[in-house]
Amino acid sequence: MINKVQYLTLHGLRLTRWPAAIVFLLAMLIASSMGQAAQNLAELDAEYLSSEKRLNLEQAESAAQWQSFNAAQMNQGISNRDYWIRFTLANSTERPQVRFLVSQTSYLDNLNVIYSAADGSLRSIELSDRQPFASRAIDHRTLVAPIELPARAQTQVYVQAYNQKPDSVTLGFRLFNEREFRQLQQRDYTALGIFYGALAILVIMSLVFAVMLRQLNALYYALFLLATALMWLPLNGLGFQWLWPKAVYWHNEGFHLSYLVFVFFALQFSKNFLQLAHLSPKLLRVFNAVQWVALVTAAIRLAGFYLPVLVLSFALLVVLGIIIPLASAVVWRRGLGYAFWSLLAWLLYAAGLITSIISAATQWLPWGMTPLLMVQTASMLESMFLMIGMATWLVSLELDRQKALSLANEDPLTGLGNRRCLQAAFEQSKSSPEQDTRPSYLIMIDLDYFKAINDTYGHDAGDQVLREVGQLLKRSCREEDVVTRYGGEEFAILLRAADQNRALAIAERIRQEFSATPTRYRHHEIAHTLCCGIAEVSNPQWQPSAQEMMRHADEALYQAKAAGRNQNHVYQPPGS
Secondary structure, eight states: OOOHHHHHHHHHHHHTHHHHHHHHHHHHHHHHHHTSSOEEGGGSSOEEEEESSOOOHHHHHHOSOOEEOOGGGTEEEEEOOEEEEEEEEEEOSSSOEEEEEEESOSOOOEEEEEEEOTTSOEEEEEEETTSOGGGOSSOOSSOEEEEEEOTTEEEEEEEEEEOSSSEEEEOOEEEEOHHHHHHHHHHHHHHHHHHHHHHHHHHHHHHHHHHHHOOHHHHHHHHHHHHHHHHHHHHHTHIIIIIOTTOHHHHHHSHHHHHHHHHHHHHHHHHHHTTHHHHOHHHHHHHHHHHHHHHHHHHHHHTTOOHHHHHHHHHHHHHHHHHHHHHHHHHHHTTOTTHHHHHHHHHHHHHHHHHHHHHHHOSSOOOTTHHHHHHHHHHHHHHHHHHHHHHHHHHHHHHHHHHHHHHHTBOTTTSSBOHHHHHHHHHHHHHSOOSOOSOEEEEEEEETTHHHHHHHHOHHHHHHHHHHHHHHHHHHSOTTSEEEEEETTEEEEEEEOSSHHHHHHHHHHHHHHHHHSOEEETTEEEOOOEEEEEEEEEBTTBOOOHHHHHHHHHHHHHHHHHTTSSOEEEOOOTTO
């Protein structure tokens, strides 16, 4: 009979196929999005200027520090410098056209676009994520500036980008025509919808495990997944667009708090999932220390400090990407099988996470937003592998439970079931719908003169006789029969038989073989006999209680003993 642990685990394992398909589709959509027919400013004949001071257009035009803009200048690390990019767009058609300048990041504070209009005047578009989302002219998760290009003309464009406070700067801008921009939106939102939908499925599964199985680990995993979503929502710009469109401060100042929440719950889940308290107390202390650092850092941020928290939050993410794979490897080598899935998940995720942080915080990697897109895909893979690990953990819990239950219901001397096993089997046979309509019988067995065997040959000899009885009963019964040592020299068999004569025949075969096969103990042959009492204990018209079942079989056994031992007797109800 399948229990709820087995049911949920089996269905959980089946559901983990969905995230695998989702990850594949998400990766395909991201690759498709990255490969769309758009112009990247780093691929144009563009120029670039960086200044410590805020410049106006006139100051920027007259500056002497302009240099060629290419992929090497795309990532600027952590900065609040003033950045300018200038380039020329040509429209050789007979109609005016529009190009959409799209920022790849959702956390750029200010984007100003200045270009010459058809009448020769300068047109300026000022965009900022430090204004409510509704103030944006174009409903998109990142800043977008529409640039109008007159027919048969060239238009010089100046782009100014800067953060009000030091933060990661990526000068990743792409140009789309109207059709390409609509396709970008469709693909972007489809990919992100798949990502958050998959996270939602995993959260629901985890909460079901937590509630139905009362497993704290499953709750910690759900909280970790929610922290993952909380981290990615502002990074993707979807939180500001859909969830907190008026919470300007949270969108701009809450990034690093969301990183710290992610660090805290990733460690909280992992230290419990990996059983560090038992398998590696030293690593547990490291995990606890990092969690305390995350909490203190969050308190520092709430107190108004910014730059130290920015640096610490990035550093803690790097530490996270090191210590969780390390802990997973350690406990896996110490025998925790399902830790393999944690190791696989975090090796993959840590590689992307650390690469992304290096890309965001330094100028070393000229890859733009590619590392962040890849780490988001890796995040989904990580969640899937951890869910497989969770399912494997639940299977191990169930196996341990069954092993403990088996030991609790097993007689250690004979390897048969014990009295508790017999009672449980009887109650289950009453409560479970059975297709087998044959009546059930209980055969109670008691060895004759067993005390004399112990007194004559010793208790070790008596134990050997009991073990041989156990082997005889196993040979004589079918797999579906319940064979138990009821206590002392008493045994019991609960079985189904076509009729009373068939049950009696089984008991008779056991009696005859036991009587005809003395036990060899050292240099002795110990002769022995037994008695069997047989009672019908259930049929389609009658279901006795456990007490009635035992009383009837005991009465039959008493009659066999009273008749001279080495006999079988069938219980006859009064008046039959």
